[in-house]
Amino acid sequence: MTEPRAARTLAEQLTALSEATRIQLVHEIAQSGPCTVGVLARRIRGAFVNVSHHLGVLRAAGVLAHTKEGRHVVYHFVPGVFVPSRKDDELGTLHFGGWRISIGRTAGS
Template identity: 50%
Template sequence: MEPWSSLAAEAPAELLRALADPIRRRLLERLVSGPSSAGELARRLGLPRVNISHHLGVLAAAGLVELRQRQAVVQPEALTRLRRYFDMALTAAAITLPGPGQPVAITTHR
């Protein structure tokens, strides 16, 4: 079995989609250091509170944060899933890619 086939089954697609937006990545980076309100995050990032609330909702729907009593809190289990996915991806890449200085074979499909 190809390493990538099992990797695709483990891909946390909803987490990756949520992190595709740079504002949401910045929010998550801020929240890793501790809970924060939408208002605090809006002030720190210089963005309208309504935008921050929207992005926090997307992060919450993906399971990356939990919204409790006006505070956004990072969900460690979601970060663990992301870490596991990237560890698997890096391992698969190390197995399938040539070493440093080795040519990469490029194939085209017609």
């Protein structure tokens, strides 16, 4: 059985993932690795300010973290959250406590 605190954390993480732009961002980082806001905004064709907001939501939920590299902020998965896959049809798996979400190689998989 999932403890109340773990269930609350999982709910926050799943809520953070429950928006189309955030799903695109997670898929892009899973596929390409750590990225800056500007690179992610270009790749998903989103406005810088909107992408920055969505990255902040994912960070607050404990899905992503960021590091400063000079003037740039680089977003990456929190250690242990994303595990790359060796399968041809899968980028990897998001690990949220005892729960797992598989990320396919193509968006929408």
